[in-house]
Amino acid sequence: MRAVVIAIGVWVASSLAVAAQVQGVELDTPEPIPEFSLSDQDGQTFTPDDLEGNWTVIMFGFNSCPDVCPFTLGNLEHAISETAMRVRPDNVPNVVFVSVDPDRDAEVVSDYALYFHPEFLGVTGARDQIDTLVEATDSFYRLMPPDSNGYYEVQHSSAVSVIDPEGNLRAKLQPPFDAGLTAEFLARLQIAYRREKS
Amino acid sequence: MMFRPIVCAAMLIPLPALAESVTVVDAWVPMAPPTAMAHVAYITLQNDGTEPRVLTGVNADGYAMSHLHESRETEGVATMTMLHQIEIPPGSILMMKTGGLHIMLMRPEAPIAEGDLITLSLTFANDETVTVDAPVKARDAES
Numbered sequence: 001m002r003a004v005v006i007a008i009g010v011w012v013a014s015s016l017a018v019a020a021q022v023q024g025v026e027l028d029t030p031e032p033i034p035e036f037s038l039s040d041q042d043g044q045t046f047t048p049d050d051l052e053g054n055w056t057v058i059m060f061g062f063n064s065c066p067d068v069c070p071f072t073l074g075n076l077e078h079a080i081s082e083t084a085m086r087v088r089p090d091n092v093p094n095v096v097f098v099s100v101d102p103d104r105d106a107e108v109v110s111d112y113a114l115y116f117h118p119e120f121l122g123v124t125g126a127r128d129q130i131d132t133l134v135e136a137t138d139s140f141y142r143l144m145p146p147d148s149n150g151y152y153e154v155q156h157s158s159a160v161s162v163i164d165p166e167g168n169l170r171a172k173l174q175p176p177f178d179a180g181l182t183a184e185f186l187a188r189l190q191i192a193y194r195r196e197k198s
Numbered sequence: 199m200m201f202r203p204i205v206c207a208a209m210l211i212p213l214p215a216l217a218e219s220v221t222v223v224d225a226w227v228p229m230a231p232p233t234a235m236a237h238v239a240y241i242t243l244q245n246d247g248t249e250p251r252v253l254t255g256v257n258a259d260g261y262a263m264s265h266l267h268e269s270r271e272t273e274g275v276a277t278m279t280m281l282h283q284i285e286i287p288p289g290s291i292l293m294m295k296t297g298g299l300h301i302m303l304m305r306p307e308a309p310i311a312e313g314d315l316i317t318l319s320l321t322f323a324n325d326e327t328v329t330v331d332a333p334v335k336a337r338d339a340e341s
């Protein structure tokens with residue numbers, strides 16, 4: 001963890017709904033995302049330019065992750081749909097799935113993301129570029145040693161990163177991404193952002 | 199809640215599979231992106247016997263490899279580990295679900311479609327094999 005001061009906010013729907021809470025970690029000082037360049041399976045680039053002017057939610061994962069990643073992406077899809085009902089259309093976050101496993105995923109990473117929502121973006125790229133974004137979002141991944149068949153597991157952060165329209169990391173969200181509570185968190189985050197800017 | 203009827207059935211009709219005391223109560227494979235290089239199966243096993251049963255392996259038709267896996271989240275990091283065995287104590291139910299125990303189906307020979315049946319052969323420590331056809335369903339159909 002980098003030495004950033006963070007405020008932990010837990011939004012609870014009701015005092016009884018212990019399980020149904022969204023865990024959002026809002027950074028006290030937004031952290032700028034440095035230069036990086038990734039691309040989708042057709043070579044379309046994804047760079048800090050794409051973070052400008054819109055909210056972005058970035059999730060790290062890998063395609064050979066049939067248990068947790070589809071669950072996360074499915075929940076994010078519900079959460080973003082819910083958010084779309086609460087914020088202006090141009091404030092609905094773009095969702096970007098970043099594969100940390102380019103060797104296996106480079107050819108199919110966009111198809112994978114599109115499966116969960118027609119507007120989700122799937123990108124990957126050179127190891128140093130992935131690492132730049134991983135580090136900038138205070139995230140983590142590790143490729144495990146391959147077994148005798150050459151098959152390897154990938155460990156990765158389960159949290160997603162929320163980037164503001166100026167390209168600053170502003171919050172992290174922990175799964176399971178309950179739709180209503182995640183939408184509530186994102187809407188509040190945007191209100192706080194606009195208040196700060198006005 | 200399924201426990202009682204199945205025990206009664208076992209007493210009335212001693213089918214060979216039931217005589218072995220492990221029953222597959224549920225099995226399914228969630229739909230996956232067409233390009234996914236790994237799929238997953240979730241099964242629910244019930245041990246009506248008096249002895250612990252140990253699941254030691256799985257074979258799935260149409261896949262290069264299948265492993266028993268467990269997903270875990272430790273300090274914000276999602277991991278999957280391969281398990282060599284899963285014990286089902288007597289009188290208990292083992293239910294696999296997202297974020298925990300699962301059967302990892304690796305390198306599918308073809309994409310899957312809703313309604314497909316994936317044949318799983320479960321191997322137990324006593325060399326018994328139980329076969330089940332797991333239907334492919336939308337992930338939302340879970341629960």
Ligand SMILES: [Cu+2]
Nearest residue numbers: 067267278302
């Ligand atoms: Cu797995």
